[in-house]
Amino acid sequence: MAASTTAPEEEIDIYTPDHLKSNVWRYFGFEKIQGKITGKDKVTCRICRTKLKYHGTTSNLRAHPSTLHPGKLEVDGGGGEGSGPRQARIDSMLPPSRGLPYARQNRAADLLTRFVCEDMRPINVIYGSGFQAFVHELEPRFKIPCFRTISGKITKLYDTTKDDIRGMLRGEKL
Numbered sequence: 001m002a003a004s005t006t007a008p009e010e011e012i013d014i015y016t017p018d019h020l021k022s023n024v025w026r027y028f029g030f031e032k033i034q035g036k037i038t039g040k041d042k043v044t045c046r047i048c049r050t051k052l053k054y055h056g057t058t059s060n061l062r063a064h065p066s067t068l069h070p071g072k073l074e075v076d077g078g079g080g081e082g083s084g085p086r087q088a089r090i091d092s093m094l095p096p097s098r099g100l101p102y103a104r105q106n107r108a109a110d111l112l113t114r115f116v117c118e119d120m121r122p123i124n125v126i127y128g129s130g131f132q133a134f135v136h137e138l139e140p141r142f143k144i145p146c147f148r149t150i151s152g153k154i155t156k157l158y159d160t161t162k163d164d165i166r167g168m169l170r171g172e173k174l
């Protein structure tokens with residue numbers, strides 16, 4: 001098996017520490033695998049999962065969202081504190097690391113599973129950068145489940161669908 005940077009069985013979270021306030025941190029975070037930050041020398045784009053080197057400043061990070069994801073972020077030219085009137089940074093008060101409420105996250109994950117099954121997509125659509133950008137635009141708080149979660153849900157969906165069909169064949173009303 002080829003070594004992969006994104007092991008499908010691992011739940012990867014992108015975590016931005018609360019003290020990092022720059023706008024650009026809405027688009028980057030540190031990878032957390034099973035709750036542990038894997039390294040602070042690299043950051044990951046939440047939209048396309050590209051990894052960039054992190055040297056403790058955001059200067060090299062700004063170009064990425066403004067060129068690859070234009071319109072998503074007004075990169076404010078490097079903290080012009082005092083260069084303009086004070087702006088309430090509402091976005092910075094809503095940490096992007098906060099996820100969806102559990103019930104919604106779970107419902108959306110079920111629908112994603114249904115999408116994979118009904119539309120006969122390979123599970124790895126979830127790793128596509130286009131798919132991830134689409135999901136991110138609709139609901140940035142939705143955490144795309146890992147491969148293992150989806151395949152587990154597919155097995156469950158298979159079982160319940162099978163039972164439903166059996167019931168239907170026995171003439172039960174569903």
Ligand SMILES: [Zn+2]
Binds near residue numbers: 047050064065068
């Ligand atoms: Zn990106």
